[in-house]
Amino acid sequence: MKTFKYKNGYICLTALSENAVRIRTGLSDKFPEENPCVRYGIYDMSDKGDICNIPVTIDDDRLIINNMRTEIVFGKGFDLKMTVTPSERFYGLGDADRSTLEKRGTEHVIWVQNVKCYIPYPMIVSSNGWGIFSSTTFRQKFDICCTDSDILSIYSDKGKCDIVVFTGDNYKDLLTQFKSITGFSKLLPKFAYGLSYVANQKIDAFNMINEMYTFRREEIPCDVYGLEPEWMEKRYDSSVDKKFNTTKFYIPYWMNTETIKNNTFFKPIRDMDFKLSLWLCCNYDLSYEEERNAVIKKQKEQQNDDSSDLSYLEDRFEIDEHLGNPKYMDTLTVREEPWFKHLEKFVDMGAKAFKLDGAWQVEEHPDRLYGNGMKDDEMHNLYPLIYAKQMSDGYEKHTGTRSLVYSSGGFAGIQQYVATWSGDTGGGPKPLVSMLNLAMSGHVNTTCDMSVHSIEGIHFGFLQPWSQQCNWDYWNQPWLFTKEFKKAYIYYARLRYSLIPYIYSAAFEAYANITPIMRPLVYDYPEDEKTFNILNQYMFGRFLMVAAFIGENKVYLPEGIWIDMFTNKEYEGERYISYDIPQGKGGALFIKKGAILPRSYGLLSVSEKPFNSYTIEIYPSVLEHTFKLYEDDGISLEYKEGKRSITEFKVIKVDNAIKISVSERKGDYSNKPDMVSYDLKVMNINENDLIYINEVLNQHEIIDGIGVIHINEKELFG
Template sequence: MKFTDGFWLIREGVQLSYATEVRDVRAQSKRFTAYAAVKKVTRRGDTLNAPLITVDCFSPAEGVIGVRVTHHSGKRRPGPDFSLTGAPDGAGAVRRDGTVTELTSGPLTLRLDRAGPWSLTFHDADGRELTRANAKGTAFATTGDGAHHMLSRLGLGVGEQIYGLGERFTPFVKNGQVVDIWQADGGTSSEQSYKNVPFYLSSRGYGVFVNHPGAVSFEVGSESVGQVQFSVEDQTLEYYVVAGPAPKDVLTRYTALTGRPALPPAWSFGLWLTTSFTTSYDERTVMSFVDGMAERGIPLSVFHFDCFWMREYQWCDFQWDPDVFPDPEGMLARLKAKGLKVSAWINPYIAQKSPLFDEAAALGHLVRRPDGDVWQWDLWQAGMGLVDFTRPEARDWFASKLKPLLDQGVDSFKTDFGERVPTDVVWHDGSDPERMHNYYTHLYNRTVFELLEKERGQGEAVLFARSATAGGQQYPVHWGGDCWSSFEAMAESLRGGLSLSLSGFGFWSHDIGGFEGTPDPAVFKRWLAFGLLSSHSRLHGSSSYRVPWEFGEEAVDVARRFTLLKHRLMPYLYGAAVEAHHTGVPVMRPMVLEYPQDPACRQLDRQYMLGPDLLVAPVFTEDGEVEVYLPAGTWTHLLTGERVTGPAWRTERHGYDSLPLYVREGAVLPLASDDRRPDGDWLDAPTLLVHPSAGPGYAAEVTVPDLLGTPAATFRVRRDGDVLRVTASGTGRPFTVRVAGGASAEGTGEVSVPLT
């Protein structure tokens, strides 16, 4: 939200009060509070009839400093609030030296000098200024409609670039954009987003998290062009500056605060196929799809039933449509016999025709209007109500309706929707409707995820979720929502996924081929390669099927090739998944995350690193022409063996069976011998594909996890003259070492391969 009229003036109807000078500082050992007057005080009379802004500075965790700016502290705080972790007594240390007060937490220091004009400056461990809230950087505003806003502005350095703020389909670098943190079901072609996260990451090596679950308005160099402004309609604004120095360090600290991603089961990394949305299907159709994939040699891991597995007008009643699926238990057993997992679509809305509507209403499990009536509308489902997840009994009730499906054989749920949450309602726990609008999805996904953990066991729970906010990364996987079937939509989907990954989300997927419309075969084939080189891979559409043979035999070949490739890469990919689980560093990584010091990487949004060592550049053209940037080092194309020395921009042309897929110099890629499934025995005759760095000092190490994410075997690689020696620990089974472009050898324990 903008409050000023250019640089000099204030917008009509707006009154702005800025923190101007420090009148008092009260310090404790780990925190301090500053009191700022909103005008220069030259005599005692200036202290009368004037506001005072209270600024609390504290550290909830090492390397994180919080600032809470308050005008009137007596405002009722009904919640909800983000659930944050940290040291109970704080993690910082306060030092005072004359007029200067400093709070230091790990490599981050906040400095306030009461002798000068108001300024909060944040410094890294080397004393370098990261950002600051200057003279107009801490304020409150009132508007003509009586609204009260708190706002802060943090400076942007020359050339500083801002990323994140959730899944955003607008330009990858957020400078110059207005970003409103407000859940919306707006597709992938607008400024609206399904996954809004009030956290941004700076190219200068820090992040900022605004601890407010409701509407937060960001002006990223779009009002005051040298600053990021964020504001809330409230009496208090709380934000956290998160230290680096590297972007990965920022994400590690941020996800320690808001929650780390759970580790999805290995089977979920395989190919998912759905019925699509409004297409006609029954068990015969489903089995024809499943058998068709098997007949064509395309391994399938999960089959998903979209909305119409339930009866029309009755979403959700969690009952199979008996006219279409008269024997659901038998059908699920038959799918299980083919080695498949099963996913079912749900949402948190109960249609009036559903028998569950009256039950939920009578039990008080549906959200109500202020007059006590159940909130209803006809958008999406006729007369639908909304489950009130702030009520513990409602959460238990909702989970109890899903449990029979798990007992029947369903393994996962696609938790669709959760964005269109009204604000003219009363919540059971008294939550503020505006704050609950974004937060609702968190309660919804948590309810379902925790049920899956309870019933399937920890490590087996996985969702396919559309909506999320801060902390939602704990309940993977999330997919990119409703995109069109075009190259442009394919590119905007990738932008959204990369933006989400810089917002703390470790796993992400999208609808291969696009959701709306029917893709041209060229679009579908190019999207197959991209989708199967994402953390999770799903074929899904709206009004048309997404089985590959609908798009020609070449599409079948492409689907087979990249599914088998992904299965071979699973020891490597699951290692990256374990890293995401433990550190918050995502599986799909924007180039700036791996190469923050390379200026050429800072705006790249059409390529990414898949894990630490694989560079992927999807092809967005029919003729196969694609631009790709390779940072410094020697890169080896995984499919062709071509070696290229970077830094270099390249224009390449690829057939549908290929794309730029480069391995970083120094990498050791563990490859599975079994390409038939994603969750096989990865230590059964694996191949270590080694891309050694030049020079005598080369050494590397790679750990292969088991299906629970526990380290199962470690392979240590070192150069010994003209020989590469690989030593295995944790396994006594045979493995093969293959040097990229060179020799290979097989053995157990220790394997040596000549480099020349």
């Protein structure tokens, strides 16, 4: 850490890595840690020593950061201005904007707001290989060359200047630097990557079980079934005394937890392999728990201190015990009790997930003073973040397994704790832009409320990192749809579930190697100017590209050869095409030639059967492509300790020889299958093509232009 004189105060530089430097300003040359996200263990801004390669020079009032002329005015609040080049583009800011992907020429307020801005990220990344993160939780404004065409401005009238500048060769490198500070993406339990269905809020236990049974009878895959606020005895109960609404979800008063789990509605839920999700709202003062965890424990104060002055009691003729303790205006919060503590009983009964509604976490509390001493101007953006943290940590500490907690509100760092959905804004084009912006901000596990009123909405809703349909007060059960819509819904639900091995591998890739599951085309094709601001197309995993809400039947294909999953037609890339959506479909889904797609057909729930056989669909290319199939137990936290398995597939076509390489499964985990078999399907094969597997020529049959080989590990490796 180094401190320099600058203008009317000082600048403190802290190296966070070779490619990231923290820059703080102050009126004193002392820089104690004041960032609440650091104090609460959310951000890692620890000093890594004298290792940073980012040049920062300070000469009197002249400040150059990463070769950019910079000026910072500070005192009460701050105003930072950086001179940027005319050609660079900017991405990020999370959910602060839903109108555009590329941010140059725009300005945005970083402040959690219902509907307008659920999950802001005060960070941007530049096409010139650098990024900036302003970590204050106070309200601030990013002006990205809007007021001045060559000036990036960050302004806050209260927060202190506490920024991180980071560099990288590409967007992946930049997000790696950012997430090394704010936390890496969470790997959800495997079932979370199936379908989450949220019921009509008027539902009762009988109809809930009947709906679950109908999903299974109609063979519509689904994993999570969510209840809305009326599951509680008191609607919108934000206290720690909440109970099930016994009129709708009767639980005999005399039953203990074990009896409830095995003799009430929780038993058929478990038997049908559903996971129950409960809706929550929270107005609890979460800061007490954060402060408890942040402050080093001191020794207990000595009891019965002899030095205490008790003489004032002599004047008390009567002792009223009601006057012996302080009184708090906040009668909701039990200061000694963590928020999650009261939810443990529901988890013990069988609840497996929680939905964190926007109430009251996204609303302002202008007259509130929190237990950590903060007012709402500093706590407002922080609140959804520590809410997510305590829910995730509480569940995982209590169960020893991964949590599925999903929230509408958030702030930078939310990616390490929970999944999110785009709030009460439906499932149309604007939520799509929000999800793309969040991807470029480092948040991975995103979705929206699926719109089932159009096949376009169903198409988009099932092709997301995780999928959710929220009924709220509607009658949108898929078996009640018209024949056309029901058929489309079932098609896309089964398509998603067949891709679970592919999606789950992409989720691990996002956790371990940064690349988001769903991301804008510019992430993969940063040199192609046509991708710079495409708002309705995105990569989905390594090899799939989705186009949603196709207005003028126009779809852009980046470089390469692309195969329409619905029609099997091939297209040359680096051009726009006119695309007619096939009957019964809601958009386009393209496979990049060279793709290797692991699939598992016939699933009605993710954990219905062990993943001991896969269909591997291969689209050979003259360029070698690889895919790493990721496997673990799907639920425990052991993946963090390396208890997982990776199988690497490679394919290349040389003349008429299709060369496939399959590795052994490397790694181990609980309940790992003893043997795995593969149905290798080589797509669009010619009659004279030869198939080699691990350099051995294999006989294959051709069925409808697909070369099929059945093989298992024993045959491959002995």
